[in-house]
Amino acid sequence: MRLLLGSLGLVIEQRPGTIMYDLAATFAAAKPKPPVETSRSFGRASLFVNGEHAFADEVSCQIGLSLLQELKSLPMPSNGDTSALGVKDRQRLEKHLIFVASFLRAALKVRNFAIPMNRHYWTGRSCGYQAARETTEALLSKGHIVRDVRARPGRSAVYRCSPDFKRRLEDWSPLLRFKTLRPDCIEIRSPKVRQGWLVVHGKRLPFGRFDLEEVKRHRARVQRINDVLSDHVLQDPSGTRLGTALVRIFSGSLTKGGRLYASDYQNLPEATRLDCLIDGEPVCEIDLKASHPSILAALYQHPVPLPSDPYVEIPWVDTRDRRKAAKTLVQCMVHADGGRLKRFPRGEKGVTFKQKHGLPPDCKVGDLVEGILKVFPFLDGSPSLTMDLQFIEAAILLEVLEALLGAGIPAFPVHDSLLVKRSDEEEAVRVLGVILRDYLGHHAPYLDVSTSGHQPRLVAPLPFSRYQECRVLELAEDLGLSLEYEGQFVEEDDRVIDDDDDWDF
Numbered sequence: 318m319r320l321l322l323g324s325l326g327l328v329i330e331q332r333p334g335t336i337m338y339d340l341a342a343t344f345a346a347a348k349p350k351p352p353v354e355t356s357r358s359f360g361r362a363s364l365f366v367n368g369e370h371a372f373a374d375e376v377s378c379q380i381g382l383s384l385l386q387e388l389k390s391l392p393m394p395s396n397g398d399t400s401a402l403g404v405k406d407r408q409r410l411e412k413h414l415i416f417v418a419s420f421l422r423a424a425l426k427v428r429n430f431a432i433p434m435n436r437h438y439w440t441g442r443s444c445g446y447q448a449a450r451e452t453t454e455a456l457l458s459k460g461h462i463v464r465d466v467r468a469r470p471g472r473s474a475v476y477r478c479s480p481d482f483k484r485r486l487e488d489w490s491p492l493l494r495f496k497t498l499r500p501d502c503i504e505i506r507s508p509k510v511r512q513g514w515l516v517v518h519g520k521r522l523p524f525g526r527f528d529l530e531e532v533k534r535h536r537a538r539v540q541r542i543n544d545v546l547s548d549h550v551l552q553d554p555s556g557t558r559l560g561t562a563l564v565r566i567f568s569g570s571l572t573k574g575g576r577l578y579a580s581d582y583q584n585l586p587e588a589t590r591l592d593c594l595i596d597g598e599p600v601c602e603i604d605l606k607a608s609h610p611s612i613l614a615a616l617y618q619h620p621v622p623l624p625s626d627p628y629v630e631i632p633w634v635d636t637r638d639r640r641k642a643a644k645t646l647v648q649c650m651v652h653a654d655g656g657r658l659k660r661f662p663r664g665e666k667g668v669t670f671k672q673k674h675g676l677p678p679d680c681k682v683g684d685l686v687e688g689i690l691k692v693f694p695f696l697d698g699s700p701s702l703t704m705d706l707q708f709i710e711a712a713i714l715l716e717v718l719e720a721l722l723g724a725g726i727p728a729f730p731v732h733d734s735l736l737v738k739r740s741d742e743e744e745a746v747r748v749l750g751v752i753l754r755d756y757l758g759h760h761a762p763y764l765d766v767s768t769s770g771h772q773p774r775l776v777a778p779l780p781f782s783r784y785q786e787c788r789v790l791e792l793a794e795d796l797g798l799s800l801e802y803e804g805q806f807v808e809e810d811d812r813v814i815d816d817d818d819d820w821d822f
Contacts, residue, residue: 362431362475367580368444370419373494380489381417385410388455412448415498419444420452422495424478424486429465431473437520443498497560502539503532504566508573508704519568531571539565539577542718549727551582551736554592561729565711572796573704575711577730591769595727595738603745604734604765604773605753609651609706610693615760615789616702616800617695622759624692625775632688642674646682647689647696652703656696658682705798709789713756720748739768746776754779758787 372378385391391406391413402410423430432453433439439446456462461482466475478486505527506519524532543562551559560581568574582590593600605611607627614623624630628643650656661670661682671678676685690697714730721728721737726745729736737745746764753761761778768774793800 362429362473363427364423364430364584365473365580366416366420366423366430366432366449368416368419368439368442368449369498369500369580370422370495371415371443371498372418373496377418377493377495378414380492381414381421384417384421385413385452388452388459390451390455409448412444413452415444416448416452418495420456421486421489421493424462424482425490425493429475429477431475433473434468435473435520440521442500497562499543499562500564501536502543502562502564503536504564505532505571506566506568506574508569522569527571535565535571535575538715538719539563542715542722545722546727546729549596550594551729552594552597553582553585554589559593563730568704568707573708575708576732577711577714579729582729582736583731587767588769590731590736591767593736595729595736598738598740599769600736601739601742601766601768602731602734602736603742603749604767605710606763606765608710608733608762609703610647610696611757611760611762612706612709612789613651613699613702614693614695615757615787616793616798617699618790619695619760622778623762625763625777627692630692632691633685634688636675638673638675642670642676642685643689645670646685647693650686650689650693650696651699651706652701654701656699658686700799702798705793705796708796709756709792712792713752717749717752720752721745724748742766750776750779754781756788756792758785758789759783760787 372381391409420430420432432449434450434453436446439449453462457464460479462476462478464474464476466472468474503524505522505524507522509519546561546563549561551561553559561579563577563579565575565577582593585593587602591600591602606625607623610627611623628634628640628647631643634640634643645662646658649658649662659682664670664673670676671680710733714733714735717735718728718730721735721741721744724744726737726741728741728745735745735749746766749764750761759778759781761781763778764776766774766776
């Protein structure tokens with residue numbers, strides 16, 4: 318095989334079954350070496366090495382193979398003749414190449430990246446745990462990466478590239494091309510476990526423990542959505558095409574959780590998402606305001622609808638900071654058993670929750686809760702229904718997605734919001750409003766429509782006849798939810814709780 322990249326003066330000749338590893342001259346000619354920043358940085362990773370990418374062409378693959386030969390993380394033929402490898406060795410090589418591709422992609426994109434070493438994280442992924450562990454250990458041993466933050470329960474270790482390896486990445490950058498490996502679009506994980514201040518994420522569970530026909534039905538539904546979305550191009554502000562493959566993740570059963578996750582665009586800040594393009598057109602984001610409280614209000618058949626911004630109606634909310642405090646406390650009350658809080662959420666970086674939100678130092682969480690219950694009285698005594706609320710929210714958004722895609726409107730979910738073209742805004746708002754009304758009745762939430770450079774536009778829910786049935790009650794019956802409870806009061810104390818989960822309100 319003969320490959321020619323004229324702009325780089327690159328000619329690669331390869332006989333079948335043979336890999337050439339010595340590409341140093343090519344890398345040196347690619348472009349001059351830029352200065353590399355050597356200051357040390359610590360903190361959270363900006364991207365995960367997730368094993369969901371592969372090399373997209375032969376040149377990229379040869380770079381990966383040359384790195385593997387250098388690392389010696391697995392036996393490699395010294396003459397580069399891969400035809401001598403047995404079937405198992407070839408499979409092992411392919412897994413290591415997938416991990417290397419995912420690693421190089423992350424290292425090129427961000428300064429700090431995480432590499433999970435939880436065996437269950439790699440279950441069902443194309444490269445597997447062994448390739449991830451062996452290659453990571455070899456990269457550390459060679460000094461190509463540096464560990465900035467050690468792993469701890471519920472948190473992956475955070476790494477960065479060494480200055481020398483960063484220079485090599487700069488040389489390789491114009492040559493490397495990656496493609497996304499579509500993972501299984503369904504996952505079932507064990508529920509998260511709280512250990513002190515830490516939240517340990519759930520482990521992947523084998524499908525054999527569940528109704529396989531139901532698994533197939535859920536998989537086929539998400540695959541149909543992914544197939545349609547793959548025909549549309551979502552680009553970030555730099556013009557880079559973003560991955561849009563969705564994975565639906567359940568928690569413990571096929572009737573808990575079930576949100577749709579995507580590895581690329583959902584991790585972008587909202588301001589960046591609003592500068593993205595769908596098929597070359599500007600976008601808007603349509604957000605469900607107070608989504609989970611609205612669903613709870615419908616489930617408990619609260620007699621009056623929530624206001625357009627329920628948080629500002631809380632008596633002690635008189636500033637923007639206090640509104641943020643109220644939103645966080647409502648979030649905690651929704652997924653706390655009994656709907657009552659014993660303590661304030663944990664602060665950050667030495668700043669307490671009270672200090673962060675401008676609350677008096679002597680105020681008690683119970684006093685603030687009483688004000689919240691004046692607006693959200695149905696929270697008093699409510700059992701924790703967090704995963705049930707996520708399932709109901711996901712069921713609504715899946716129906717909206719299918720309706721929009723069926724009408725030729727690409728829509729990309731971000732938990733409780735949708736990213737659509739601005740030209741499709743009117744129809745997307747209409748479809749979303751109709752389906753929310755059918756499910757939640759007069760508790761359908763207001764919608765926030767955000768566009769880049771403009772203030773969000775508030776859209777009121779559609780009118781609802783009191784003679785109509787709310788579909789959410791039928792869904793709750795199918796899920797076996799108990800909607801009868803008695804209010805209870807839990808004594809407060811001075812400890813704090815961790816508010817690390819990503820519930821959306």
